[in-house]
Amino acid sequence: MHCSVSISRESSRNSLTSSSSVSSVESKQLALNDNTNLPSAASKLKQETISSQHVSPASSVVSSKSTTGRRHRADTANIKEYGVCYKRLGEGSTAIVMITRKGDKVYAIKQFRKQKRTESEKDYMKKLTSEFCISSTFSHPNIVETIDLVLDDKKRYSTVMEYCPGGDLFGCIMSGCMTEREKACCFKQMMQGVAYLHSVGVAHRDIKPENLLLAADGTVKITDFGVSDVFRFVWESQCHKSRGLMGSEPYIAPEAFEQKEYWGAAIDIWSTGIVLYCLWMEGLVWHRAKKTEAAFASYVRTRSKQQFDLFSKLPAEPRRLVYAILDPNPATRPTAEDVLNDPWVQSIDVCQHGIGASGERHRHLPASCKV
Missing domain, CATH: 3.30.200.20 (Phosphorylase Kinase; domain 1)
Structure with missing residues (x-):
């Protein structure tokens, strides 16, 4: 279950914007x-x-x-x-x-x-x-x-x-300069941060590229806990559900639109799946995860056979993981630890101070892409 992790707009052709307007990358922080x-x-x-x-x-x-x-x-x-x-x-x-x-x-x-x-x-x-x-x-x-x-x-x-001088991941995505290796590095760092939050009983509830900041060395850092929820206290063995429609619509899980109460950690995981898609396709797959929206309704119909058209251009491993994460049923959606234990995610090289294991410099900063 999403509550027990141990410590340890409608298509890709649209620009990466959401229901909240994008200001300067520094002020997003x-x-x-x-x-x-x-x-x-x-x-x-x-x-x-x-x-x-x-x-x-x-x-x-x-x-x-x-x-x-x-x-x-x-x-x-x-x-x-x-x-x-x-x-x-x-x-x-x-x-x-x-x-x-x-x-x-x-x-x-x-x-x-x-x-x-x-x-x-x-x-x-x-x-x-x-x-x-x-x-x-x-x-x-x-x-x-x-x-x-x-x-x-x-x-x-x-x-x-x-202070994170590199701005946010939104700016880096829109620069179009990252390699697939660098995109994967950013995704894994985000998942490490999300796994930590869930391990201490906190759901962020507004995971999106604008809330993923870049330190001077390119380290990805989660920020803005204005709508976060504590779903398990340290003295509790059981979790409680969260309430209220929070976050930015394109990243919100379907159950939050349909139910008054939901598992906050599962909401975060759904959002990470949307971010994964954004990293590779530089756009949003739908405006909101509601069946009244054509793109989402098409996804629900075609998901079992993994034939959703807008996912077809994703590389094989990110595509497989996006289908797994964007499970409309929160009960069978993977946890953050499940995602981190995925074979592909395990194989991702996370840079240290902006340098990959092979000595290559990761360009996680928009400034790195300027000609």
Whole structure:
């Protein structure tokens, strides 16, 4: 089952766009999602727990130092501790995006909006801290590091994160410069990050190329946990289902459109299958996975014989895996660990600091493709 992983637009001819517009690749890293129907995570990091339901202003920022050295305290740090803002990337409905520099350190800053007059402090703090409290517990090379929750001089909260100068995978896909080896490397890195999230009981619920960032050395990192859900707490052996239609429509699994409750991890796996298709075909296979959509209805009819026309141009191994991952039945859909144990995925060479096993440089950065 998808809940028990152990730790360990309608065709390929369309451009790679989704229901949410694409802004600069740097600001995608910091884009907030307006959906707030998600559990929050407690900040008791010494026990490495993640809890949901409610985050009070106190519990969201007060605790002793964690084993990772991150700070959660009543006297919240000031944003100036992370240097001076030297670049403002943009502004959305819920946050202002900027970059700060302190010495040779560069940080990505997500500065949240002010509290609305019609909004209670409790609701405001829940929306503001939930993403931070979930993401700040993660420690994995394929997950963007969330460093701190700070205040500016006007007492507005901001999240401090690792800065990924390579932009997002969307830009790299649209550049059309990656080899099949490099595409496979990006896919496997994404799956490693997804497997880690599921191992600690978190479903991302918005996996897409815009939320896959590229570090300076080309490492793929998952970001934006604004609609993430905790489906299993560390003290639980059983998982619970997620609720609410979250994410970007082309990447959402069919059961999320049809059911009020669904397995969050299975939703993520479906999204990775769409990303796999995007990597090779540089487009989206359908606008939404609903039978009222012609492309998806055709896929459902032809899947058993693997004769879906839009998959015919995929190479043999990615095509086989896409059919397996895009299983309309979440009960028989593979888990992240299943995908990582697939023979083809096992054979994929993941680069280290941008260098493959044979010494070749992987071009995961859009800048690498400029003539």
